[in-house]
Amino acid sequence: MMQDSPDAEAERNPSQSDLSMLSHSEWPLQRAKTGGLRSLSAAELLERLTETEVNIRRFSEELVQQLAVRDELDFEKEVKNSFISALIDVQNRQKEHRESLRKKKKLKGGAGAAQGLPERTPGSYLTTVIPYEKKGLPPSIEDLQILTKILQAMSDDSDKVPGLLTDYILNGERFSPLFLPCHH
Numbered sequence: 001m002m003q004d005s006p007d008a009e010a011e012r013n014p015s016q017s018d019l020s021m022l023s024h025s026e027w028p029l030q031r032a033k034t035g036g037l038r039s040l041s042a043a044e045l046l047e048r049l050t051e052t053e054v055n056i057r058r059f060s061e062e063l064v065q066q067l068a069v070r071d072e073l074d075f076e077k078e079v080k081n082s083f084i085s086a087l088i089d090v091q092n093r094q095k096e097h098r099e100s101l102r103k104k105k106k107l108k109g110g111a112g113a114a115q116g117l118p119e120r121t122p123g124s125y126l127t128t129v130i131p132y133e134k135k136g137l138p139p140s141i142e143d144l145q146i147l148t149k150i151l152q153a154m155s156d157d158s159d160k161v162p163g164l165l166t167d168y169i170l171n172g173e174r175f176s177p178l179f180l181p182c183h184h
Contacts, residue, residue: 076141083144086151090126093155097126125154125161131169 037045130150132139139147146168153160 079141079144079148083148083151086148086155089155090151094126125157128154128161128165130165 040048128150130147132147146164150161150164150168153164
């Protein structure tokens with residue numbers, strides 16, 4: 001079983017100051033049930049109200065921050081899942097394309113291609129290689145979005161592949177012997 005990080009542990013086990021603050025902030029509610037608030041002076045009531053408002057603001061800010069982090073993580077997860085799906089789709093189409101070419105070769109009996117300039121055959125963008133520089137860190141979300149767009153164009157056998165690749169290479173500075181997608 002994996003050990004939890006200290007942050008995960010802190011989320012499940014609030015600190016003593018958090019608990020004392022919570023119990024302190026709930027104290028007026030407990031006293032209200034027993035009629036204890038009536039015994040407080042106006043200044044004490046105002047102090048409790050101020051404390052409660054400060055706590056509400058602080059907790060609201062914390063909630064907004066945590067929701068923003070959650071949204072960022074959800075977006076990152078979605079981008080990564082899209083990339084993985086596009087990569088798997090291209091790899092499957094590459095496999096189908098290779099099998100199709102083998103069958104055509106067998107049917108033609110190994111005869112050569114027709115003379116002249118060959119037309120672009122369906123699936124020709126499936127052999128495209130995407131240069132990528134491995135930096136020791138996972139690709140950024142921006143890189144994954146660009147790579148996903150290229151992979152989807154490859155999968156669709158779109159004429160946009162050369163342009164997308166050119167933009168990616170010229171703007172992304174991604175030259176390396178490591179290429180996506182992998183040919184297995």
